[in-house]
Amino acid sequence: MAGRLGLKIDVDTLEGFCKGVPALMEVLDAHQVKASFFLALGPDNSGRAIFRIFRQRGFLEKMWRTRAPALYGFKTMCYGTLLPGPQIGAAAPHLAPRLAAAGHEVGLHGYDHVRWHDHLFHLPPEKVAREIAQAQKTYTGLMGRPAAAFAAPGWQCSLSSRTALAAQNFLYGSDTRGATPYFPAFGSRVTSVLEIPTTLPTLDELLGFHGCRPQDFTSLVLARLDRGLPQVLTIHAEVEGGPFLGEFARLLARGRERGVEFFRLGDWARELLQAPEAIPAAAVTSQRLPGRAGRVSCQGPPEAPPS
């Protein structure tokens, strides 16, 4: 079986937006593949991520292993620390409409990526809702309509964030790591916005592991598609849209050769929501993943339907 692969492209930084997005668009266009882009539209405070070194196990090792300064550039690493964080959406207002005009889905990846990633669980619900509303306001200003999709920065989601997505009428979220679409539950509360999790490891998680090379990553993704279930892969505009653009092109070329069907997450969400009763609820748990610093929100086992 050729398999189905949804490409979820996260854009975290100004560099990723202004340089990574056009580069990825060109490669996607050359292979006639449509993807789902998720944009962080507020300030680029990437430099603050450096301070995770002092707080988070695994960050320093990951910085070294992935050669973050080479990936992100020295200037990006100063944003929000030595330099003020520039506004990402405003820096290239034509880009998001261009993505949509080219047939890609355009959703939100938060407002201030670093604030969400580092502080989501400490922010009061109204501040979480405000992060989403600010992102939505910027998006609406650029696109003339609100976004239907939200992908949480750093795969961090909470009852507050999922409740805010429901209140702000999002069609679906892609906030977690998991296996199949579900309705996220927090304790006894099952939230109402569909979740389409990322199912595959990312390139930056695998790089450098046991001598894993970028081409091994492509083989791993294609092998997972043989299992029959649709898969969702998260791509980073700063990684696959930067130094690993060649490997991303190879993934698309090899996928196309094998007849892989690339899909946009929003199309799958609409398909699934035709029969919401068939979608299970599952708890959201906080887990460590190999190759990733800190914890991420993950899909737990399915919950029994209420009797």
Ligand SMILES: [Zn+2]
């Ligand atoms: Zn991100």
